[in-house]
Amino acid sequence: MAKPVLMFDSLSCCEGCGLQVLNCETDLLPILEKADIGRFREASDGDVDHYNVAFVEGSIVTPHDIERIQEIRAKTDLLVALGACATHGGVNFLKNFQDPDDVAKYVYGDKRAWFPHVAARPLKAEVRVDAEIPGCPINPREFLEAATCLLTGKPFKLPNYPVCVPCKLADNVCLWHKGAACLGVVTRAGCDPYLCPSAGHKCIGCRGLVDKPNTQAAKDVMAEFGLTVDDILREFRLFQGIYKEVAQEA
């Protein structure tokens, strides 16, 4: 049986997710035995015509990005979005809350016409995506799990519960009780054991919302803790601007 061909590439992003793949260290070696790497520009030379699985990090922010993701889609059987940029638009989505011309003007001044950009968006806005590994950056553990699933044809499923579950399992005192508006209550789990509350910082929501979050309760409770709508939106927009609930208010 021919080995499956994997490919790694990136659109607009910090390439931290690709680095997290390398950070799987020796756990990568068995996977490299089972599969060929068709392309991994950050780590290797070369390219091939067809991939079985393409892992793509980064958001779409330019017309050129759209072309590139379409090219990749055409060459691959399966497309996996790696990381918040690719799954939810990531921090790039922040610019969508500002006037696009003003954004370009602020950065490029009178030369802004040279640099076309489109509203930031995740891969699934332009092409079919077969699986998503959220997080900024991705969790190497989840990458390995997804990779073994894909290599064995098992569907890869994300946890459908909020960060509070692993947070409590890590024996953490809830940060709300320490005065921090942690977004873990409505954010999809899966980052453990590297979750932010375990490192003392509130969850900033990089993995997107869990299915059916109780946004009503979130508003009530956050208001009780003295947060204004502005504060709350600012918190959520860092990573979750893509959601209707977050985008619409204001």
Next chain:
Amino acid sequence: MTQVSIDIAAGARAPSPYVPRMARILAAEQMTETERFFRLQAEGEAMRYEPGQFVEVMVFGIGEAPISICSSPTQGEAFELSVRSVGVVTNRLKEFKAGDRVGIRGPFGNHFDYAAMKGQDVLFVAGGLGLAPTRSLIRYVMDKRKDFGKVTILFGAREPKWLLFRSEVEAWQKRGDVDVHVTVDRGDASWKGNVGVITRLFSKVAIDAPRTWAVIVGPPVMFKFAVLEALAEGIPEHRIICSLERHMKCGVGKCGHCQIRGIYVCREGPVFTYEQVKRLREGI
């Protein structure tokens, strides 16, 4: 509410209830687009089970799913399953063929009380995949036909292409000693039979309520209305029998998923009387 006394030392030595044993697939066949039929033989000691029980089927590396045994112990050592592909495990099972092996735990749960039904009439009402658990009792009753009174089978599916065990149902129809009616919610060009929801079939059969047991298994909506129909016929609540489906992970009353109020469906069920289900409130 007496405290149960527990022998920890003995329990610590008990065999793990979570270890499957191996079973070989003797035959596999696609019944509809999504339902697949399997005949299996447990390796080593044969599987002993009662109609209405279920097993946990394990695909190694993938997971486990509770599946009703759809055959009757009267059929011999092998046992049969019909599996609908809906998710991780069941989709993978779709690829399994004769000769392949799976892990099996069980059988689990209580069973249909056929002893109580002896000498009496039995009315089966099965919707869709509900025929799977029902079939185990139907087959039992067929094999011990003279032990029972009048036997009636009402079977319904969404469309003709979703009818399970079609040829077998036709064979039952031809036997002459059972009254079989089949309906579909929506017919197609080739369908000559009844069209309409299953409750419409009640008008076609004569029921002697005081001596009838109704076995009703199907999706929650169907169950609800079929029960109303059975009650209207005068069948008492404690003689209306159903089999419930719940999310289950262990099969031995520990994991908590199948709990309906104070009841663990995997141990105290899946077979219940309507009288019980009604009291549970979360039953349907």
Next chain:
Amino acid sequence: MLPQVLKKGDLGAWIEALGKTWKVAAPVLKETSVSDRTDAKFGWEWVVDPAEVRLDYTVTVLGPKKFLWPSRQTVLAYALAGEPNPQAVIEHEPQVLLGVHPCDITAIATLDAAFGKDVPDPHYLARRKDTAIVGLDCAAPCDESCFCLDMGSLHPESGYDIMLTPHRDRYFVEVKTDLGQQLLAGARLQPATKQDMQGRQAFTEEQRGNFHYQLPCEVKYLPEILDASYDSLVWEAIARRCFSCGSCNTVCPTCYCWDVADQIAVDLTKGCRVRRYDSCQLDPFAEVAGGENFRKDRSSRLRHRMFRKGKYILEQTGRAGCVGCGRCERACIAGISIKETFVQIAGSR
């Protein structure tokens, strides 16, 4: 046996001695978390240095349950290449849980009953059998969330091997079992003096003065009261604030519902089955294929939890599913309190 005492100053030496035969877990001060303005600074950990053990602790987020019922346990291992040969994985090693409060002792007894009844679960019970429990009595409620007196868990009759009752600079040592006797082999015990006996008495009186009933009824009436509240609008009202975050279940010392997942090793030759905590407050808990969810509303899930704690587990095992430790209330951002809920439904009847 004659009553004995252990000087607090001799605790370290005793733990040191225990450590030679047993793995010892005890409450310790958690590593500095700078913005921690709460009191929950203690946690149950394996003891590395006896000096770290803090028997003056009050509450912990997770209880000692985690050493008997870890949040992730491999229960089955099998091969994926060739014969699967599935084997049970039952892990246990001799361990001592040192300084267990009465509520947690009671909670462990509930877990024993749940895992021991009907089909026994050797994965839990083997660990349990290998575990010695050194209790630590409470002179006063840990905080305003706890209501252990009401739930009948302040005075467990059994479920421990030794009970330590702190008094001034010493512990009054009650030996309950033979294992308890063995544990004490390396302890510098002293026979209790008359003064110590008086101290023990003083402790009991102090305790009596500090704990007060907070529920308007006895536990044995809870099932009935809950039953009557089944259709109450209370559930809807409380659940409006619930995030379905599962924190309450995760920290509860008697919760034991679990989920399983099969995992494939990266080299694809082996697999294992892992069970991990699940929570009945999470949306998919009771969902079955086809999208049918038997408790799809937050209110029905919240009600289920309260019923399980106050009624179902009690009816199944004869032991309440809640020991009044207050952990769920402390963990809940929405401020949902099981105690308040019980008070509310008892009053609204």
Next chain:
Amino acid sequence: MAKASNTLDVRVDYVTRVEGHGNIVARVEDGELVECRMEITESPRFFEAMLRGRSWKDTMFLTTRICGICACGHGTASLKATEDAMGLKLSEQTLRLRKIVLHAEQLQSHWLHVYFLVAPDFFGAPSVIPMAKTHTDVVLRAMRLKKLANYICEVLVGRHVHPITMVPGGYMKLPGVRTLKELRAHIAGHEADVWATVDLFATLKMPEFSRQTEYESLRDPTEYAFYGGDLVTSDGDKAAPRDYKDIIHESIVRHSSAKHVKNKREALMVGALARFNNNHTQLHPRAKEAARKLGLAAPCYNTFHNNTAQVVESVHCFYEVLRLLDELIGAGIQDEKPPLRWPTGKKGAGVGLTEVPRGTLVHHYEYDENGICTGANLVIPTNQNLANIEADFRAYVPQLIAEGRSQAEVAHALEMLVRAYDPCISCSVHLVMVK
């Protein structure tokens, strides 16, 4: 050697084994270099614009997302800028912890670069992956070292890619002394690997090439500067952090994507070689020893030796981390709490300069009286090097032609040259993109 050619048309689309997307274009007609550039095709990212409206609490969480490799460096520069605007002074404890993390990131980045991205060129492999078979011990050592650097960050700031615990003024969670002791012992166990790296690179021969340029870095009178200090150049210029624009003159170049930077010459260079040339006397004695072993002496004008300087710095950082840990353990960890509020009514600018693996990084923010960012300017090391890369091309291509290299060889040599800079293109394009 292939036949000399008078006409070359070198085009490398998507230079591999670098962070981000860039192309090399070099055209020679009749022996004349007529075109020569480093194109950056990475998409624009608009971080400066996106920073506007963010709270002081999360400017760092946004800017670490500029680059996964130097997330801790961006984090440090960002915090320094915010702290500067808030007027905060850091405790010795916080400074030590910050420096350890910054050093760990140099280690992570340098080791990743020399082993995973550069070494394959010397072993004639397309990547480190086939080397896992042919040079297993080298690859395993590389993985061990990289993992060590990651682990240091994990223990101290939660993780390396996008640190969690550092916030303006301090830490949300502090490690205990027990943890620090364990960490120290774990790190010390890797000493042999560090020296094996030196030995390995002492055997590799860097291409001959020399072009003197202006070397820019920070300089701190008390230590080999990474965390802070003044901005200096090898031509003798010096500026306080807030006056960084006195040295760093940015300009938009039509043909190139990212902004170019220069001081007085046509170009300048930042990074390990620049730091080495400017501050080598302050290196840890063991690092000086490594430099001798590697044959690296200041001043060195061979860009390829940026790789060698990285190996020297890795030795320096390794021993510095141990020293800083010893100091922390000796002093004990104090329960210091970072401020959770913005100083009332305070508004204005803050500038943070720090040395990250690829060179001097500048974060410059403006905050309003509520601590909301109203404007930002970021200067990225790779941008600063771009003009220098092209200047090197202009010097190197004629040399290669004179040596009679073929088109493919020239392409490969230029790729190696680009890689020697360890460019981080994802970082550099927060600003501009080429058409």
